[in-house]
Amino acid sequence: MVSMSASSLKSTKRTGLFFVLPFFLIFVLLLIVPLVYSGFISLYKKGLIGGNRYVGFENYITMIHDPQWVSSVGRVFLYFFLQVPIMLIIAVFAALAIDSGKLRFPKFFRIAIFIPYAVPAIIGCIIWGYIYGKNYGFLNQLLGYLHIHHVDWWGNSTQALGSISAIVTWEFAGYNMIILYAALKGLSTELYEAAAVDGAGAIKIALRIKLPQLYPAIFLTLIFSIIGSFQLFTEPQTLNLQAPTVLNNYFSPNVYAYSVAFQGQQLNYAATISFSLGLIIAFFAIIATLVSRRRGGDSLL
């Protein structure tokens, strides 16, 4: 190839810019601007009485000493360690099983596992609200037929985390499975053939050859899951009526920010909570990236 002249390089650059511009504009308008704005208003305080005033980091200091905020963050941590491993193990297992070629009706399974992701989260929550119903819910009626005493699926906040984990796993295992499955489809099949010639069975190929090559994709799903877990909102918010004191207004940082903003009329404090949550998520995403790099993993990010 002939080396490019300076001017053609410049025009290529310009063409590139043209292609990223739509994304970049939306990115700036819908992400960077609100981010900067919420960081900005988190330094102010405006009450129902009295005007807007600059308070520096006062809102952040209040937040660190706010037991409800601390409990909400603690809860999403617990939730992350409870829910994400289960969901990703299911997703990896499903992707490997469908890719193994040993499954009958692989297309059916692929769609069946993925379909909950296509159900709007609110609708999903309404369905699960019925399933978890206290007296006449699906699960408790089932237990009733087996003469087992009713379970209060929202009995306390740890139980509630378990119940929510099941919902989110149902919603997102399929989504993660598709990412992993796509990654598997991208792998070179020569290695499998060689392994098969050497006498390796489907399970051995999955565990020894596919799984190690799947790490970058698993890491990607892990990053998505960190973000998703810390931003837990729709499920506790929608199901709040099922257990008002357990799925309360500080069940997760996002639920708390919403309540503080719209029930409490403390928009500045809500911005503080949201902005901090962004920082926390970024921090853990970076930690996860560093850990994966140290392990020699080749990140997709």
Added chain:
Amino acid sequence: MSSMKKRGVVLAVVSTLAASTAILGLSTQQAQAAAQNAAVTKALNTPTTLTFWSWLPGQQNEVNLFQATYPKIKVKLVNVGSGGTEYNKIKAGLAAKSGLPDVAQVEFQYLPTFKVLNGLANIKPYVASDFLTKFPQWISDQVSDAKGIYAVPQDSGPMGLLYRSDVFTKLGLAAPKTWAEFATDAAKIHSADASQYISNMVMDSGNMNGLYWQAGARPFHMNSATSINIKLNDSATKQVTKFWGDLVAAGNLPVDPYWTSDWNAAFNKGKYLSWPSASWGLGTVTSAAADTSGNWRAAPLPTWSSTPVSGSWGGSTVAVMSTTKNLAAAAALAEFVNTNPTAAFALTQAPTFDFPVMKSVLGSDGFLATAPAFYGGQKVYQAYSAYNNTVGKNYEWSPFQDQVYTLWTNDVLDAILKKGDTAAAVDKWQADTVKYAKDQGYTVTTK
């Protein structure tokens, strides 16, 4: 701009008229009313589209009536969610100064909240001059102040006790007259059949607030625009809280969440034999417990002393948002759907079942004669009209009522469900509310 100019001209003409008619014995007030009517008439003859947020079942009927009367006006009625869901959207809209409807349903208890947020338009210049006298004093006081009128009352929620007379009779019980009887009956009912309870625990903050109201609690008073008196932990509130806490601790009440399909099913299957509820609860139970039709009756709320007294829960208004660009037409819509005689009566019938606030409807035979088969032909509205007359007066709402309710759930309801110290919980509710009010810039007194 041009419409402003025209209105100016009209006003000028009218004021000239006023000056001249004063001599002829017409008061300036009447002349002003004529000017107001002119502005409204003009607005109603100008093609306009109004957006109206409401979650009231059947509200479309009254809107249709309005559109038939004023064909130039198109009304887009939208249900954006009930109660808090709608309010959060209004608050977001007020913060963003956009995206708000012209007219919205707002409960009485949230009027001070939206007033302090400058969300409500003053509609006094556009409504009938005898507007406030159409409602009982305690209702009109809640929508107006010295300067203006901020909402049109729609319905109120006087409380009574809805109960299963068939099961009560079978157990040899009558509707409890006092709360002490209610507690005794609670134990009898549950021991007679472990699957049935006198009622569900009062899990809803507004429902419990009505019972505090009945017991005499008057937690809020605005000393001035920036100073509020907060007294949530008075003896009445502590007494009521302890009463329900004790019933739960004794195992005589289930603690099922409200407003779920499960809760509806529990009514239908006879798990709860009564519900201390507002007038609109008549409709709620009717749709929840179809299988028990004919077996329900209304009785007065049990009392703490021998004096009959009730509380109130819910009750709505229709308010014009301060951001509207069609103030006159919006005010006309709000006024029409609630005070036009045909519309106001329609509100009391299926599927709405609103308890009216207009004196003319309250006293009308058609309303009082309503005798639903679900309630065994009892003239339930006649009954609730009697309870309505005993609702404790002079109740004031805080300008941050949803925060007060959220804190009640976190502090008081949580303690009841955990069988904790209810008095300490009520004190914590008071402390948390005071802390919040101070943080919002209010001067707080706690008398």
